[in-house]
């Protein structure tokens with residue numbers, strides 16, 4: 001017997017600490033001034049380039065981001081440090097990703113009216129894992145008291161939609177009955193806060209989604225009508241962190257090589273058409289006209305990117321509320337962004353309303369989930 005999979009609960013964990021653009025720019029400029037003073041001779045001799053200051057106006061205009069939530073702001077804003085100060089946990093304590101995921105999971109389970117023990121599949125889908133193994137998902141499975149099995153997956157910013165597809169397919173086929181997909185993203189840990197071109201991009205968050213057979217939903221639900229995933233290799237967004245720690249010729253581990261890197265302009269130019277095309281062909285295959293969609297919940301990386309995609313898919317200027325952004329408050333939270341947009345902007349859906357979640361990013365990767373509201 002095949003089941004129709006449905007999203008019956010969502011949850012968002014938002015860290016308590018906020019960094020505004022003003023605070024971020026003050027810290028970056030203090031760091032840049034110190035750097036320039038320390039290297040004044042090389043800069044004067046023309047052998048080293050001076051660091052230019054960052055600006056709040058640029059950040060808002062280029063990205064639409066106004067602030068970001070982070071697990072630890074003190075370390076990030078310390079101009080002598082510029083990365084989060086995260087306490088080393090003992091192996092007997094819950095890991096940070098598991099703790100964040102647990103908070104989001106409890107909210108999603110409460111919304112679905114389910115207990116942890118009713119879950120038999122946990123997928124932890126995120127763009128970086130706190131450790132390689134045991135899988136983060138197995139720890140989360142244990143913390144919520146779930147049975148069945150659990151595993152991690154990483155498709156960078158598309159991890160959540162790819163995770164939803166994997167869970168929906170398993171619920172449909174019966175290899176799992178009730179799934180929890182969690183997306184804990186500690187983006188502050190892999191961002192180079194000393195790099196003016198990208199220091200404003202990311203924030204921390206965790207999201208969770210409960211997926212179960214539609215006919216078992218305890219309340220209103222979003223039927224997962226269909227999902228579509230696509231990938232195409234590109235080096236334009238890359239993080240070389242991994243178990244093969246490479247070092248520079250002088251033997252010093254290269255911090256920058258282990259963090260997020262991108263050619264932002266190329267990403268913009270190449271990903272926008274790929275995503276628009278992906279959404280349009282997904283809709284065409286489902287015999288759904290773009291105008292039938294009440295809402296697009298897009299990946300939250302850049303406001304202009306979303307404006308372009310919305311215009312292309314709808315063939316007109318999106319009306320207010322048709323394509324809600326949360327990136328002004330959360331910045332780019334990698335795979336979690338489109339799920340935050342969905343979780344915070346779906347309560348007004350009524351019977352038969354259609355919407356589409358779409359995430360995109362490194363890989364390149366694009367994942368879309370077509371949803372229909374019932375109940």
Ligand code: COA
Pocket residue numbers: 053054055058059062063157196197198237262263264265267268301302305332334361362
């Ligand atoms: N403050 C002030 N000026 C800055 C700056 C900062 N923090 N960072 C860059 N600039 C300057 C640059 O030096 C450049 O100046 P120049 O024209 O004199 O050379 C100018 O602003 C434009 O820089 P550029 O990097 O080309 O900006 P952009 O308009 O492309 O915006 C991004 C940058 C990253 C916001 C944008 O390219 C983007 O969002 N790309 C897609 C990102 C994405 O989705 N990534 C996926 C991540 S998962």
